[in-house]
Amino acid sequence: MHFLCRCGYRxxxxxxLISYKGTIIADQDMNEFWSLIEKAEKPHxxxxxxxxxxxxLMMRCIYQCPSCGRLFIEDQSDNYQLIRFTPCxxxxxxxxxxxxxxxxxxxxxxxxxxxxxxxDEKPWxxxxxxxxxxxxxxxxxxxxxxxxxxxxxxFYELLDDLKARQLLNYAVLKVNGRKIFCWQE
Numbered sequence: 001m002h003f004l005c006r007c008g009y010r011x012x013x014x015x016x017l018i019s020y021k022g023t024i025i026a027d028q029d030m031n032e033f034w035s036l037i038e039k040a041e042k043p044h045x046x047x048x049x050x051x052x053x054x055x056x057l058m059m060r061c062i063y064q065c066p067s068c069g070r071l072f073i074e075d076q077s078d079n080y081q082l083i084r085f086t087p088c089x090x091x092x093x094x095x096x097x098x099x100x101x102x103x104x105x106x107x108x109x110x111x112x113x114x115x116x117x118x119x120d121e122k123p124w125x126x127x128x129x130x131x132x133x134x135x136x137x138x139x140x141x142x143x144x145x146x147x148x149x150x151x152x153x154x155f156y157e158l159l160d161d162l163k164a165r166q167l168l169n170y171a172v173l174k175v176n177g178r179k180i181f182c183w184q185e
Contacts, residue, residue, distance in 0.1 A: 003082065009067035024060045024073065028104035028112070028137075033057050057105050076105060103137055111185070112136035113170035114162065116155040118148060120176055132158065136167060159183065 002012045013021060025033055033054065040050045063072040063082075071085040104110035118130040130151035132143040140158065145151035155173055162168035163183075173181040 003072070005065040005068060005070055005072075006084070006086075007065060007068040007070070009065050011063055011065060011072075013061070013063070020064050020066050022062045022064075023058045024062050025058050026060075026104045028110050029057045029106075059105060077107060106137075108137045109167065110137045111167055111169040113168065113172075114155070114158055115171075116151070116173045118145075118151055118173075118175045122146075134158075136162070138167060 002010060002014070004010050011020065012018075036050050036054050036057075040047065040054075060074045060076055060080075062074070064070070065072075069087045072082040073085065074080040075083050112135040114132055114134045114136070116130065116132045119126070120129070122129050128144040128146050130145040130148065132140070132145075132151075132155055134140050134143070142154060145154070152173075155171075159168070159171050162171075169185040171181075171183045172179060
């Protein structure tokens with residue numbers, strides 16, 4: 001592959017160890033990355049599957065033009081089209097590009113977590129007694145509560161729903177700073 005930067009420099013990706021090419025791993029994929037590395041260190045028959053999974057996590061390439069410094073990042077959700085980022089000069093408007101370049105390679109199917117916290121006495125820094133805080137790539141609504149039974153019911157509904165959809169690997173429920181329920185895949 002080769003492409004032309006806006007400044008006129010031609011970038012080539014036809015060999016290994018290129019000084020202007022890198023690989024991105026989404027922060028959301030790091031735990032799985034290290035789990036796969038641990039698996040690969042032990043002899044077994046799944047070695048090809050492990051390296052295939054590692055490749056999927058690290059599939060996005062990033063290039064930097066050695067002439068002008070522009071960055072090009074592959075967008076895995078758009079057939080690995082290159083998205084260009086121009087070094088920012090004060091006052092220059094930001095380009096309209098994908099805002100999801102660094103999410104997990106699993107996109108909305110990434111397994112995340114939910115943490116629910118309830119305080120009998122509303123904290124000074126909060127607008128409510130209870131909050132459910134997701135770390136997921138799916139949007140959730142109705143996450144702030146002033147009624148404990150509704151808060152607890154919503155937590156367990158989300159837990160069941162997200163487990164059934166295989167989108168959850170960890171959930172915790174805390175009341176007044178004390179962990180009363182914890183689930184881990």
